[in-house]
Amino acid sequence: QVQLVESGGGLVRPGGSLRLSCAASGFPFSINYMTWIRQAPGKGLEWLSSISSSGSTMYYADSVKGRFTISRDNSKNSVFLQMDSLRAEDTAVYYCARPINDYGDRSYFHFWGQGSPVTVSS
Amino acid sequence: SYVLTQPPSESVAPGETASISCGGDNIERRTVSWYQQKPGQAPVLVIYYDGDRPSGISERFSGSKSGNTATLTISRVEAGDEADYFCQVWDSSSDHLWVFGGGTKLTVL
Numbered sequence: 001q002v003q004l005v006e007s008g009g010g011l012v013r014p015g016g017s018l019r020l021s022c023a024a025s026g027f028p029f030s031i032n033y034m035t036w037i038r039q040a041p042g043k044g045l046e047w048l049s050s051i052s053s054s055g056s057t058m059y060y061a062d063s064v065k066g067r068f069t070i071s072r073d074n075s076k077n078s079v080f081l082q083m084d085s086l087r088a089e090d091t092a093v094y095y096c097a098r099p100i101n102d103y104g105d106r107s108y109f110h111f112w113g114q115g116s117p118v119t120v121s122s
Numbered sequence: 123s124y125v126l127t128q129p130p131s132e133s134v135a136p137g138e139t140a141s142i143s144c145g146g147d148n149i150e151r152r153t154v155s156w157y158q159q160k161p162g163q164a165p166v167l168v169i170y171y172d173g174d175r176p177s178g179i180s181e182r183f184s185g186s187k188s189g190n191t192a193t194l195t196i197s198r199v200e201a202g203d204e205a206d207y208f209c210q211v212w213d214s215s216s217d218h219l220w221v222f223g224g225g226t227k228l229t230v231l
Contacts, residue, residue: 035220045157045165045208047220062217095164103219105212108155110176112164 002026002111004096013085020081020116022096026063027111030074034101035083035109038092050103051079059103061095064090086120093117124213126223140196142226144209147190152211154192156185157207159225163211168207169194196228204230 008020022034035050049070050059058070069082079096093115101107127145134140144154154172157165169175169185169203181198196203209223 037220044225045210045222047218047222050219059219061219099220100170103212104214105153106171107166107212107220108153108167108170108210109157109220110167111172112166114164 002098004098004111004113006096006113006116008092009094009118011119011121013122014087014120016086016120017082017084017087018118020083020096020118022079022081022113023095024077024079024098027098029077029084033099034070034071034072034079035097035099036068036079037109037112038090039090039095039115040092043092048094049081050099052103053102083118086118088120091118091120104120123216123218123223124211126209126211128207128209128220128223128226129226131227132198134196134231135231136199136201138199140199140203140205140228142194142196142207142224142228144192144194145190146192146211149190149192149211150187152213154183154185155210156183157208157210158196158203160204165208199230201230204228206219 003025005023036048051070055072067085072079096113097109098108098111157170158168159165173185184195206225208225
């Protein structure tokens with residue numbers, strides 16, 4: 001079955017960096033878009049970034065554009081989120097998710113990882 | 123950017139029907155998905171394509187939309203349905219391509 005397992009979260013100081021990883025299994029990873037979504041404590045869900053199957057196209061929310069970088073390694077069935085210049089407001093649980101239908105009006109998220117908590121604090 | 127508005131909370135007695143709304147401009151022209159999230163867990167898809175249920179989701183869950191409102195309906199509510207529920211659409215003109223509602227906390231009395 002489909003499994004998405006995030007890792008790399010933790011405590012980091014403001015201005016610092018962290019790299020999240022998501023290991024995927026149970027589906028043809030190399031032909032699927034992948035996405036990162038986060039949830040601040042007690043808040044709703046926020047889409048952050050998506051990457052095309054080949055890794056040639058990336059999309060970012062304005063809130064993280066220029067600070068976060070999404071990438072993937074299809075040989076390792078993994079997607080990554082490099083987070084730089086972290087701020088207190090980036091504190092959240094970060095989920096890796098596989099969109100069905102890649103992107104567009106009929107896309108949605110059937111598969112989610114368990115989440116990786118990130119705390120930005122001095 | 124496109125905004126989805128949900129009531130922060132809804133309460134329902136066991137066995138009754140819960141209706142959770144999701145408001146958005148001309149939402150009837152968009153495809154809506156719904157997610158259930160219990161404390162400490164990842165979201166779970168309960169409705170996609172406005173009203174379709176993934177395998178394993180109870181038929182008590184249904185979705186509809188009209189005008190500027192989409193609705194998730196849960197019939198014969200059970201204690202295990204107590205959770206946060208989020209609606210979601212795609213919006214290519216937004217700074218967030220996938221837009222989520224703020225979520226509704228469903229309390230089973």
